[in-house]
Amino acid sequence: MQHQLLSVIYIIASVLFIIGLKMMGNPKSARKGNLISAAGMCLAIAGTIFLHEGEVSTIVYVLIFLAIVTGTIIGWTTAKRVQMTKIPELVSMFNGMGGACAALISLIEFNHLYTANPAAMEDPVPAAAGTLICIISGLVIGSVSFAGSIIAFFKLNGTLEKPVRLPKYNYINLAILALVVIVSTQLFLSGSVALIYVLLALSLLYGVMFVFPIGGADMPVVISLLNSFTGVAAAFGGFLYGNHVMLTGGILVGSAGTLLTIVMCKAMNRPILQVIFGAFGTHAATASNDAKGNVRDISITDTATLMNYSKKVIIIPGYGLAVAQAQYAIHELQTILEDHGVEVKYAIHPVAGRMPGHMNVLLAEANVDYEKLCEMDDINPEFPTTDVVFVVGANDVVNPAAKTDPSSPIFGMPILEAENARNIIINKRSMNAGYAGIDNLLFYDPKTSMLFGDAKSVITRLVSELKQM
Amino acid sequence: MQHQLLSVIYIIASVLFIIGLKMMGNPKSARKGNLISAAGMCLAIAGTIFLHEGEVSTIVYVLIFLAIVTGTIIGWTTAKRVQMTKIPELVSMFNGMGGACAALISLIEFNHLYTANPAAMEDPVPAAAGTLICIISGLVIGSVSFAGSIIAFFKLNGTLEKPVRLPKYNYINLAILALVVIVSTQLFLSGSVALIYVLLALSLLYGVMFVFPIGGADMPVVISLLNSFTGVAAAFGGFLYGNHVMLTGGILVGSAGTLLTIVMCKAMNRPILQVIFGAFGTHAATASNDAKGNVRDISITDTATLMNYSKKVIIIPGYGLAVAQAQYAIHELQTILEDHGVEVKYAIHPVAGRMPGHMNVLLAEANVDYEKLCEMDDINPEFPTTDVVFVVGANDVVNPAAKTDPSSPIFGMPILEAENARNIIINKRSMNAGYAGIDNLLFYDPKTSMLFGDAKSVITRLVSELKQM
């Protein structure tokens, strides 16, 4: 009876996952969708614990509850406390935990299998073959996902900012991967206990080496990919136990995550293979800024005056704004300009920053009114009637080369057409290139003035100038 | 071995169905999608015949091939020959065939079950219970779909144009449905051979009575609904045999068809329950055309002159154009106007006519250039700069009440804003209402002139007038 009830609960949980994920794809229902998935998860977990049939000693129950309570407390507080800008790191970390969980399950099950029937392991019977395949796959994929996520975490964290690349790293990685496959096969054929630890070590190594050469800026894509890896690892767990809720959850995330990775890559106009094996995650040496024409500087006071006497100012935020943590300062700038009767809007490029929706999250954190954030297609026609465009720490997303230069790596990416405004003021710290590592001709436009300096300090000084006007 | 191969073939066919259906949802890939589904079907059929295991006498093979060849010839030629405007009828007919097929299978299987084990039928064992449920469900749903489709066919055909409504027909239908359920239960419990024929008769009756009261104009929705019924009937066949390709195909069509029905109803702003049980499928008595103001007539010659000296004419085709078979005439009108230097466009409302895409199919048949057909949202802004709007046999799709009168049954349906044009000429045969059975204030607009008469003859005469100018 309990067993049957559990089956039904798993069915319900699976349906909730699907519906929740579906709703998460629509801005209006997204939050509810997340809660629905969460409800499905609670159902699945509670069912698994309370509808278990067979003798279980109290100590096991105590351990399970201890683990869940501890995990809940840590997970909840971390998630609640973290700064919005650190979210990719956090997602990466949680993803790693899931991978580790899958790997641990495989380890334990392998031991069970081995202790249960050590002789049979010498020549695994076909009956155990399926189990063994699931265990090995879960171990490998889970470990890769775990190790990769941790490296991604440190990269986003800044600890490992510079991508470290061994010479011919792609070949080295390929060799490690080959080793993983060989050892897996060997393990499958021999069932040796020692080998599984070798396999574990190799998989972890591969996870590390896989993410190491990729530039920190590409981490969102990598995390999305590792996310779908963990999904697949969970699905193998499902195969192992014939557990349908693990299967639906795992496969769903596996396929949805893979598609999401591809969609993300498309949005920033980079093929996924280039991200993984790829050339330009490391920024090419700073683009040469000779001979492109002259760059015009502008002082803070002049900028403040110009803005103060404008009718309409559009702010284009970019990655630099996030790095400088200048979201509160820019909100202040907006408020004071509005007090002075200037119309202010934000133009949000879909891939500005380093994760999708980065700018929305960032500005929402600083309490910027949602209505002020305009999407690319809506705001582009407004630039010709704009007095001042203020580009803060953005670069690629306003690079006209995307429209004019077919040889440019970002050619074809839709951009914010800042060049159509009457005045363009660009704040960044130097003439250095942005994420794509390419020069930006907008800087040399006669209508453009450069306002060098860290975004936060520059904007703060701008605000205090404006206050005196 | 053959059996295994067949399983794999069924898997491939199922995937082809899904991919094909998916592609059919996009104008660019639709045709390919249809072919992909067809390929899946061929695979499934060929596999079923050639990978069958066990003794089969030649006569059976001969019969099967005879049936397939005959069916292919009839189906192919009918489908190739039919006029484009008769497509809903044809779809309805083919749908009925599928339903009948499902019902026949159930009949045969019931007989098999009965002859195989007449004693067990007295008290059907749980093992046979599932089989029996599948047989009964397949029979009922298949027969309803068959009978309903045939009635729908005759309604579209014109043979049964007027909806026939017994007094309190909804209750009568409900009673028949209740009888169907009772007899089904009885059959399930007793397994009596006689009862299955009673059930068959009742199901057929229900199918007839279900569609009878619904107005001919609502048939596309009804067909879409019956379409998903047949899907479900096919799925029950799949359950019966544990046949996965029948299951995927059937369920897919069942769910996709149901959604499509709902979407279609939404597009024409009518709740689905209203269509089925509903009030206004029969047009209310012709709307009173008193006291709304005066209607201005216009002669053919005046119309020709007005058009000839216009810069831009927009044609709004509607159901009347289809009824009058005036698609070739209107194309001629377009050509001659263009020869005289007038810009001509067609404004296509999504639910103009009696089936989705009706106007597109109709005008495509008459070789009208696809580029000339403008969708509602694209053309609406153009009306204010249009000299003459020529409304041919359309009514509801240009009724301003949809925007202004919250009590109107079509309130909320987006319309073609013909009222914004400089001159409006409306061709129809009388002041009678259209599909929704409501009056149209546009006819009384001072800018409007009515050009009464059958669309085809009116347009033909218009063309000959224009030729002399």
Place this chain on the structure above:
Amino acid sequence: MELIKNFLTLLSENEQMIYFVILSIFVGIEVIGGVPTVLHTPLMSGANAIHGVVIVGAIFVMLNTSQDDYISLVLGFFAVLLGTLNVVGGFVVTDRMLEMFKKK
């Protein structure tokens, strides 16, 4: 109570099948999402052809009917015939319709 228990048993015994049905329904619904109105008729017609897969059942019935069971053979013959009409007619007419749309 007994009833609930039987029901649960039924559900859990057919677990695989239930997942199959639920997932198929979702696929069916999702696959249709956001079809433009112009494609409604071809889509209806295409879906109509797909449920013609019921012909597989009809063929199966015939292959398992013994040579001297005349009634079943006759009924089966018509089942296959009607199924073929559904399949062939459905796909061909859909193709014709879509061909019209393509025309530039």
Place this chain on the structure above:
Amino acid sequence: MELIKNFLTLLSENEQMIYFVILSIFVGIEVIGGVPTVLHTPLMSGANAIHGVVIVGAIFVMLNTSQDDYISLVLGFFAVLLGTLNVVGGFVVTDRMLEMFKKK
């Protein structure tokens, strides 16, 4: 030949499972179709929480581990702990993110 035969047998023996996997993959893909760019991050994070369902496996392992199998118990404890982190952290952080978007 033998290999192909074995392969086919494997496939047809796991027919139900294969349909299940294929359909789930389709559902996963379809469900994501057409998400606006702004939602990519929350969606990634939400999906991340869902694969935390692996915790069900971890709990299951523990429930089937005997009281004196210390290694398994310790490993299992950590598996459940990490799984919980994945689940709870994932859903909470997604909710926070989406809350930000909602704000008017």
